[in-house]
Amino acid sequence: MNNEQSTVQKKELSFWQIWNMSFGFLGIQFGFALQGGFMTRIFQTLGADQESIPLLWIAAPLTGLLVQPIIGYMSDKTWSPRWGRRRPYFLIGAILSSIVLLFVPHSPALWVAAGCLWVLDASINISMEPFRALVADKLPDSQRSYGFVVQTLIIGIGTWIASNLPWMISQLGVSNSAEEGIVPMSVKVAFAIGALVFLLSILYTVFTTDEYPPEDLEAFEKEKRESKNTFVSDILGNIGSMPTTMKKLGLIQFFSWFAFFTMWSLANPALTEHVFQTPAPVNSAYNMDVPAEAEAFNIANTAFQESSNLVGSAMGVYGLSSMAFALLLVFYTSRRRINRKFVHLVSLMLGGLGFIFMSYTSPENLKYCFVLIGFAWGSILSMPYAMLSSSVDPKKMGVIMGIFNMFIVIPQIIAALGGINFVSGLLGEEAINAMTVAGISLMIAGLLNLLITNKNAITYQAE
Numbered sequence: 001m002n003n004e005q006s007t008v009q010k011k012e013l014s015f016w017q018i019w020n021m022s023f024g025f026l027g028i029q030f031g032f033a034l035q036g037g038f039m040t041r042i043f044q045t046l047g048a049d050q051e052s053i054p055l056l057w058i059a060a061p062l063t064g065l066l067v068q069p070i071i072g073y074m075s076d077k078t079w080s081p082r083w084g085r086r087r088p089y090f091l092i093g094a095i096l097s098s099i100v101l102l103f104v105p106h107s108p109a110l111w112v113a114a115g116c117l118w119v120l121d122a123s124i125n126i127s128m129e130p131f132r133a134l135v136a137d138k139l140p141d142s143q144r145s146y147g148f149v150v151q152t153l154i155i156g157i158g159t160w161i162a163s164n165l166p167w168m169i170s171q172l173g174v175s176n177s178a179e180e181g182i183v184p185m186s187v188k189v190a191f192a193i194g195a196l197v198f199l200l201s202i203l204y205t206v207f208t209t210d211e212y213p214p215e216d217l218e219a220f221e222k223e224k225r226e227s228k229n230t231f232v233s234d235i236l237g238n239i240g241s242m243p244t245t246m247k248k249l250g251l252i253q254f255f256s257w258f259a260f261f262t263m264w265s266l267a268n269p270a271l272t273e274h275v276f277q278t279p280a281p282v283n284s285a286y287n288m289d290v291p292a293e294a295e296a297f298n299i300a301n302t303a304f305q306e307s308s309n310l311v312g313s314a315m316g317v318y319g320l321s322s323m324a325f326a327l328l329l330v331f332y333t334s335r336r337r338i339n340r341k342f343v344h345l346v347s348l349m350l351g352g353l354g355f356i357f358m359s360y361t362s363p364e365n366l367k368y369c370f371v372l373i374g375f376a377w378g379s380i381l382s383m384p385y386a387m388l389s390s391s392v393d394p395k396k397m398g399v400i401m402g403i404f405n406m407f408i409v410i411p412q413i414i415a416a417l418g419g420i421n422f423v424s425g426l427l428g429e430e431a432i433n434a435m436t437v438a439g440i441s442l443m444i445a446g447l448l449n450l451l452i453t454n455k456n457a458i459t460y461q462a463e
Contacts, residue, residue, distance in 0.1 A: 012143055015150070020208040021138060022151040024090055025131055027201035029158030030194040031097050031124045033319065036264035037163045037312045038187055039104075039117055044280045044304075045183050046110040050269045050431060054416045056110075057265045059118035061412030067125040068405040075130045084211035086130035086137070093127030094202035101195035105188040127202060133401045135389070137212060142337075148382035148389075153326035155381055156374070159319020162197075165190035167313045176309060177302045180283060184305055239403055245454040246400075249384050250407035255445035256348065256380050258411040259355065259438040262420050263373070266434040268311050274432035275363055276307035310363065317367045321374025326382065341449050341458045344383040348446030351376020355439030359432050376442055387457040 013021075043056050071089055078085050100120040107113035135147040170176040170186040178184040273279040281300035286293045325347070332338060354372030361369055388404055411419075420434055427433040452458060 012140060013138065013147075017209075018139070018143075018147050018150045019154070021134060021205060022131070022147070022154050023208075024094075024127070024202040024205035025151055025154045026158045027094065027097075027198035028124060028128050028131065029155045029319075030162040030197045030201075031101060031120070033159045033162035033316075034101065034165070034191055034194045035117065035120060035124070037268075037315050038166065038190070038308075039113070040265055040268045041305075041308045041312075042105060042107065042113050042183055042187070043110060044269065045178075046107065046113055046181055047283060048110055049282075050266075051421060053269065054265050054418070054420050056114050057117070057261070058413060058416035059114060059121060061261070061409035061416065063118060063122040064125050064409035065406060065413065067122050068129045068401075068409075069403050071126055071129045072133065072401050072403070075133060079213060081213075083206075086134045086211065087206045087209070089130045090127050090202050091206055093123050093125070094199050096123035097127065098195040098199045101191050101198065105183045105191045107183075129401060129405065134209075134211070135385070138209075141389075148386045149326050149329040152329075152378050152381040153323055156319045156321075156323025156326055156378060158197075159377075160316045160323065161319075162190075162194055163316025163319060164313050165193060167309045170309060176305055177298075178305070180288065180297065180301070186309070242403070245452065245457045246388060246404060248448070248451045249388055249457075250404065251451070252344070252348075252445050252448045253380075253384060253404075253407035254411045255441045255448065256376070257408045258415050258419070259351075259441040259445070260377070260380070261412040261415045262434050262438040262441070263315075263355070265416070266420065266431065267315065268308055270431040270435050271311045271314075271358065271366065272304055272307045274430065275358070275361060275366055276310065278303040278307040280304045311366075314366045314370050317370040318374035318377050321371040322378030322381070323374075325375050325378035329378075329382070337459045339459055340383045340387050341452045344379045344387075345446050345449040347375045347379035347383075348442050348449070352439045352441075352443035352446060355435045355442060358435040358439075387452065387454075 039057070040053055043053055048056060075086050075089055078088065080088065097120060100116055100123060104113060104116040104120060107116055131151070135151060139147045166176070166184075166186045169189050170184075174189055175185045269280065278300070281297055281304060283297070286297040288294045288297065329338070329343075351373045354369040354376070357369045357372070358366070384404075385401075388400070420437065424433040424437045427436060
């Protein structure tokens with residue numbers, strides 16, 4: 001086994017203890033689901049064309065590339081008798097994220113919304129990365145799969161509710177229409193609710209969960225004082241000594257997250273155009289000084305906003321199916337071990353089929369595509385982390401998780417800088433081709449699981 005064994009005997013935790021330590025992910029996922037489901041809609045409402053949308057999204061992966069290793073490294077070096085190691089970062093990220101969630105749908109211009117996305121993603125990442133490390137910190141290796149699956153269950157709940165918020169709010173009578181360049185009130189209210197849920201759920205975890213102190217506190221403090229390594233050299237050193245299993249998992253993550261970034265950035269224009277036949281109206285095509293053309297624009301824009309709600313609602317189904325997937329695994333992994341490699345392979349292949357079927361579906365059946373995608377999402381949020389945490393040094397769990405997330409953000413940067421437009425352009429000009437590319441990418445990720453051979457990563461082997 002590649003990792004150094006801890007001398008602390010970590011006791012097995014109950015379901016509710018694991019639930020409490022993971023509950024903050026409900027808020028984190030509210031933030032991510034609102035960002036992933038509706039930022040493109042906000043960009044389109046503020047005048048962005050389809051070709052520029054991936055580039056507007058580049059802020060998200062760039063912040064992850066910078067923030068996650070830094071926060072992981074800092075949290076590894078942190079200890080407070082009152083607040084612990086990871087919890088201070090949860091709280092700071094939650095406060096910042098809630099403020100930005102409140103403001104972003106009120107953005108007066110496209111560049112302001114793009115800047116808000118940058119700050120929002122950085123803030124969410126401050127909270128998210130330490131949550132991954134906390135599961136590995138708190139749980140014995142035999143409960144790692146169980147812990148990450150419970151986390152995935154909570155993420156699924158958050159994804160489904162948050163993705164449906166604008167639709168639910170509009171059903172209560174809140175306006176889903178707005179003037180040119182103005183985000184509808186239903187979206188503004190949804191983001192405000194998301195801000196509140198984010199902060200309250202993080203506070204719940206902070207006040208219901210404690211953390212293990214460093215095994216030898218004096219040695220821990222001495223090592224911090226005497227360490228001659230700088231942050232950069234430490235990060236580079238850990239990248240250079242990356243375990244083979246981590247590299248293989250990184251390749252799987254590359255294709256997985258290329259697919260999901262494609263969905264988050266381009267599902268709304270692809271599905272409103274191809275499935276609902278209500279593309280976003282182009283402002284320059286209408287003379288707003290002519291009453292008839294202004295009315296035509298308003299009709300087309302309202303149809304686009306309504307179908308965008310339905311796309312968001314359908315996307316929420318992948319959160320629901322990932323929740324069901326996680327619930328089944330919770331029951332199973334609480335009593336038995338699973339073959340993580342096989343579960344991940346099959347789940348990614350099913351998700352790939354879900355994306356490909358979008359080219360042939362109807363508005364009524366679109367949700368079934370997202371059901372399949374949910375299996376992949378549920379697995380992506382649990383299996384790679386369970387496999388990774390069983391094959392690395394537990395003393396470096398924070399920085400390793402941060403470095404591992406580079407395999408999440410690098411494919412997104414490549415996609416944003418033209419990768420999606422180039423590859424989907426090979427299939428034709430239709431917007432729906434981006435979803436086909438996502439499907440192919442996810443199926444490649446599934447097949448790459450065949451490279452994983454570390455027995456402890458595949459299924460934990462007791463010493």
